[in-house]
Amino acid sequence: MTATPSNLSIRVPTHLPTTFIAAALTYLILDAAGLRGPWMALLKTLPIILLALIARHRLSGSTRGLTLAALALSALGDLLLALDFPGQFVYGLSAFLLAQLAYAFNFLRGADFRCRRSVLRGAPVLLAAFLLAQLLLPAAGELAPAVAVYFLAIVTMALGAAAHRGNSTLLFVGAVAFMASDTLIAIHKFVTPLPMAGTAIMVTYYSAQMALLYGIGRARA
Template sequence: MTTAAPATGRSSRSDAPFLIAFAAAAMLYMGLDATGLGGPWMASLKILPIAVLALLARRSLGGPTRTLVLAALGFSALGDVLLALEFPHQFVFGLGAFLLAQLIYAGNFLRAADFRCRRFWLRGAPVLAAAFLLAQLLLPAAGELALPVLVYLVTIVAMTLCAAGHRGDSALLFAGAVTFMASDTLIALNRFIAPLPLAGTGIMLTYYGAQLALLYGIGRARA
């Protein structure tokens, strides 16, 4: 393949096997998860789509961008595994792994962000408003987890704002960041407010979609 499939924002023909494998792995995991299956082997299956994205990033990106994207995907996969296993404080450990992933994504996007442009404020204002409302809803319900939840909320909002301010063609990148926020919002609502119908499927569908959009979005924005 060429070295710039995500860098151009267009998937070349040689991306097709990766995208097919990604979609197949994601659908397989979501389908099995919807049946209630569990166990360590499901954790391995859960991270398979992220592993496919890491292979695609390794082939398609270069320099510090590739390193940072691979690190973010790695911590995301670690968070997936921690949240899928049953052990004391697994939610906090999983949250911590994803917090590191969000910090790395934010640092990557910050390298080319412009917070003075009108586009940033048009994108960022609704994100801040939604985060404020979400904090008011979740923090009282989170109990002893209120502080970790607040720290994570601030971090993912920062990541989204860095994506909002990214120069270049950053619409896909921003969409991926917002979708990541939506996925985490579903997790929080399902855990702290009330069980949601088909929560697992909705969470993973938005999560996998967000990671794919971030990968292609960062390449397109930096082209």
């Protein structure tokens, strides 16, 4: 008899991934059409909530707990960034900082920085991070310290994914996509407005979250 991996459950309701894609596409289309309001903020979080339901079925143990925490904090960050109130960006950034720390701790538990693969993956991440810091931190003004702390957290998360043992290619792709999404946000906010920024940010963001979820399950299988 083959033992079932302790960190992975294969019983995922088949409608959940399809519903996630449908919810993400619905938000992207309505957002591109210019619809705004509190209900759009809630719709923005729906795909992440659906990923949390998938995580609840797909993962187990501390891997599931940390992934659910990261997704819950991400949904909170989405909600805060979608609403209009003083300090919205700082509060949203704080929620995502905690999400990145949860992801980082989750991935670092399975990391092996001694293997050649981690160096080949991690070196480009560090180079990109250095170049982006040179561009973004001077432009962030008084928010530079907060942006720098967040920057360190997401780079740590990406390095943890890069060095994760097992079949971690999808996990690393998700981490890179998350960095790309946040880079688009920072460039659009601090450097120069980007065309179709909202759509590009959310496509990479939703793709990153789904890849991280399925990637950590595959890596821990």
